[in-house]
Amino acid sequence: MLDNLIDKTWYNVLTQEERCCLEEKFLIVEEKRKKQEILPYEAANSGIYYALKITPFDKVKVLIMGQDPYPNKEDAHGLAFSKLSGKIPASLKNIFEKIKEDIDGVENTSGNLTAWAEQGVLLLNRALSFSKEETLAIRNKFWLPVIDIIINKLLERKKPLVVILWGNPANDIEQFSFEKEEEYKKHNIYILRSSHPSNMGNAKNSVLKDGKIGAFTVTPNFKKTNEILNSLGEKEINWQT
Secondary structure, eight states: OGGGTSOHHHHHHSOHHHHHHHHHHHHHHHHHTTTSOOBSOOBTTBOTTHHHHHSOGGGOOEEEEEOOOOSSTTTOOSSTTOOSSSSOOHHHHHHHHHHHHHSTTOOOOOOOOHHHHTTTEEEEESSOOBOTTSOHHHHHHHHHHHHHHHHHHHHHHOSOEEEEEEHHHHHTOGGGOGGGHHHHHTTTEEEEEEOOSOOGGGGGGOOBTTTTBOOGGGOOHHHHHHHHHHHTTOOOOOOOO
16 A cells, blocks of 8 residues: 555665554544545645655655645645645745745746655655644644654665755754754755744744744755755756746
8 A cells, every 4th residue: 555655765765664654644544534634635646645755765855844734625735835726825935035035037936846846855744634623733743753754764865965944843853953963964964944934923034042043034045955965966956836
């Protein structure tokens, strides 16, 4: 079953125990779906593990951590910050404005970020599902073992990787603590941090962790990502959607 849900490169790198973990979580969700709506739906361009299906393990160059899927079936499809249709939400609009500022000539009008995922940008939510019946805290706890497996697999590769963390929840992920940054750099793993692109509470203009993390609006995440990739001999990301 799992081999139909994720790319074969992810399937092959997982241990049997890790495969069982991902399968067990998926089957629990499938059982809950008999009584409640859980997003994203499973479809050709959508799914709980869609990020692992569209972005092969050995192709991941950038990891962007999101929070959870959009709360409506028209938009949620399993890629963090990406939406299938309709109006572009404030956070994504701010992301696009920052891209335009960082990189001349890139102006995005589509909220579907599939083009990024196909270039090696793993758009990973900390909670891989959304349901109105469960709080975000409950969903985060449920998916934590899976997220830990995914993050640890990427770190164990010791291959070039840029990790982009926006907001306190992303920056508090244990594997990405400040203390580990210098050791990661020895293996060409770089962490870029800023506040969240959200307008809520003026997050995009906030500084975090006593000023150790700058505001999203003044942090050149996308420009810096491409500079790092170029310096490591990797093809930069075309941030056009």
